[in-house]
Amino acid sequence: MFAVRTGTRLASVAATKNALAKTQWRWSSAVSTGYRKTRELASLGGADYEAPSLVIFDKDGTLLCFHTMWIPWIQHAAQSIESSTGLVLFPQIAKALGLCLIENKVKPGLLAEGTTGQIAHEISTLLMDNGIKSFEARELTNNSLTTSNDQIIANELVKELSDTVSLFTRLKHHGTKIAVCTADNRKSSLLALKRMNVDHMVDMVVCGDDKNTVPKPSPHNALKICQHLNIEPSKAIMVGDTRVDMEMAHNAELGAAVGVLSGIGCKDHLHRADILLDHVGLLVNTFYETRL
Known part of the structure; x- marks a missing residue:
């Protein structure tokens, strides 16, 4: 369950680096032993829960149609x-x-x-x-x-599924770092972010044609983002519309796997999501106290 304040010491950033180094072993183990059980859902956004320090977004089906x-x-x-x-x-x-x-x-x-x-x-x-x-x-x-x-x-076939500028602005207001992890190529991805006028708000972009990346559902890219941005995986969440987005979040042991129903995946396809949202525009009100 995401970031419940239990007093238990969270893993250090050094542990994140070790986890990244062991990605291949972890991924093989996940395939052979099965994924973690779906975590208990909670009513997030209240005083008993911490907001994520990093949100990793999928692109197509999540931010764009x-x-x-x-x-x-x-x-x-x-x-x-x-x-x-x-x-x-x-x-x-x-x-x-x-x-x-x-x-x-x-x-x-x-x-x-x-x-x-x-x-x-x-x-x-x-x-x-x-x-x-x-x-x-x-x-x-x-x-x-x-x-x-x-x-x-x-x-210019770029159709936003929500007001991305508003969403990212609100996340930045809360001090949250933003990353995009997509299977699309870098040229198209950067141009899409620029056309949405949010390229300057994204702290890291990982694309399918980048070197030293591994396709979802491997945890590699998520752990790489966490390491680069100096964020513990347990304090990051993944937001996406496909099964592999959810499985990457679980394999990397991120704080939560958030599924959105605005893209390819239906409820059955996204059964491993910890939380399901109709669209990404509902993210801030779900994870943060409504202070804006």
Whole structure:
């Protein structure tokens, strides 16, 4: 349970560094022994609870509308590949990445939870399964994903799910550090934060194409953020819309895993969340005394 004032000494920052060094062991252990049991929910925000010192946000589906950005992205990428190969591949690509063509919605899967590298590998493999040579498949995939990223940026497909400036301003008022941990690439992520006018309020950004990172649900990126910002993991929370966001929080032993229902995940998909919110705009009133 998050930051209950019991008088028990919290882990030191040195312990955070040790935890980061042991990330691989911890992750393997979590896979083999199962995750921690879901923690007891509490009515947070009262005098008996401490506010988090760090909030780690997922980006798409949490701060930004996932479907507005990524359905056009996958459509453009598939169209580019089909134009180059003469093959009808969109249904296969959509299925592989988790886009339901009947509902025209992204479901939990690789597009929602994977990195650009993982997505590229899946598409390349699909092309090779359809008779495209490996080198050509990789080149076609990389070119299509690059042009799709540029298309999203050019069309400004950035739709906020809440008033992000207000949210981040309130968090800063409480002395809270802010990080963003996303599977998206760094170029697109930084541009999105700039367009939301919050880039100057974010203390750290970790992206899927950064070096020395490990995809969610590994605890590595969360522990890396805590170490860099000098915050004990137990005093940080993770806010996201997918299963891997929640599992990363538990694997890193963060103070709480906060699920939001504004993105890909439904209540069943986010069953490991300690707290469920309809959208990220409710975060401050949930974790802090309402003083603004």
